[in-house]
Amino acid sequence: MAPWLFYLFAVISVVSSLGVVGQRNPMYSVLLLIGSFISLAGLYVGLDSPFVAVTQIVVYTGAIMVLFLFVVMLLNAPREDVAPGPRLPIPGAIKAYGVALAVAMAAMLVWALSRLGAVPFVDDPQAAARVASVRDIGVMLFRDHAFAFEVTSILILVAMVGAVVLAKKTV
Amino acid sequence: MITLNHYLLLSALLFSIGTAGIFLRRNLITLLLSVEIMLNAVNLTFVALGRFNGSVEGQIITFFVMTVAAAEATVGLAIVIALFRHRETLSPDAFTSLKW
Numbered sequence: 494m495a496p497w498l499f500y501l502f503a504v505i506s507v508v509s510s511l512g513v514v515g516q517r518n519p520m521y522s523v524l525l526l527i528g529s530f531i532s533l534a535g536l537y538v539g540l541d542s543p544f545v546a547v548t549q550i551v552v553y554t555g556a557i558m559v560l561f562l563f564v565v566m567l568l569n570a571p572r573e574d575v576a577p578g579p580r581l582p583i584p585g586a587i588k589a590y591g592v593a594l595a596v597a598m599a600a601m602l603v604w605a606l607s608r609l610g611a612v613p614f615v616d617d618p619q620a621a622a623r624v625a626s627v628r629d630i631g632v633m634l635f636r637d638h639a640f641a642f643e644v645t646s647i648l649i650l651v652a653m654v655g656a657v658v659l660a661k662k663t664v
Numbered sequence: 665m666i667t668l669n670h671y672l673l674l675s676a677l678l679f680s681i682g683t684a685g686i687f688l689r690r691n692l693i694t695l696l697l698s699v700e701i702m703l704n705a706v707n708l709t710f711v712a713l714g715r716f717n718g719s720v721e722g723q724i725i726t727f728f729v730m731t732v733a734a735a736e737a738t739v740g741l742a743i744v745i746a747l748f749r750h751r752e753t754l755s756p757d758a759f760t761s762l763k764w
Binding site: 494496499503506507510511513514516517519522523526529530533536537539540541542544545548549552553556557560561564565567568587588590591592594595596598599602603606607609610611612613614617620621623624626629630633634638641645648649651652653655656657659660662 | 665666669671679682686687691701704711716720721730732743
């Protein structure tokens with residue numbers, strides 16, 4: 494992958510993720526997150542993984558984010574409002590604490606990962622072709638991971654029933 | 665040249681942004697979005713490491729993570745709708761009945 498493409502997608506995903514977190518209107522948050530996911534799909538293409546890139550766009554931006562958009566519009570509560578009743582005592586201090594924790598975690602991860610030394614990718618074109626092959630993914634998924642795949646279908650069924658029951662007017 | 669470290673560092677950055685979102689926001693929907701950012705950061709790690717090792721295992725676990733994320737978003741949003749019906753607000757400060 495060309496370095497400038499990597500940096501382009503990386504900057505888009507980081508900036509739009511920051512926008513998601515910094516935004517008070519959930520509608521804009523959801524739209525910015527869609528941009529972040531699409532740029533991540535671009536990164537997956539650069540990693541010779543077209544299957545994951547397409548799944549990212551179809552499943553994440555096509556299904557999950559549209560579900561989020563539906564709920565944001567349905568609830569019609571665009572602004573982050575102050576809750577009635579007891580408030581947390583000093584929200585400013587808690588926010589500063591949260592930011593400090595996140596920055597500390599980022600610093601720790603960067604420090605730990607930079608100890609690894611630069612590890613270039615294998616430049617073997619055969620390996621790249623093996624990673625990119627959707628056929629290999631299918632064989633692996635339905636042969637070696639068939640049990641996990643079937644369990645996933647049960648999980649989705651349970652989530653579907655649970656969502657219907659939870660969102661019903663009278664439980 | 666883009667190495668494995670670039671992808672891992674980007675993933676660490678995205679994960680930390682998601683964590684900050686969990687602490688900073690007072691909106692149940694944005695909290696769920698922050699969880700999605702964190703899941704995507706982990707997905708990027710899996711795909712980058714799979715590409716580095718020349719195996720498709722990383723992409724397969726990403727597939728499973730996406731499925732679980734879809735289930736989590738569905739149930740989470742159903743709970744958000746049910747909570748909103750009760751209190752007419754999305755702020756987590758309003759839902760403290762279980763707090764002792």
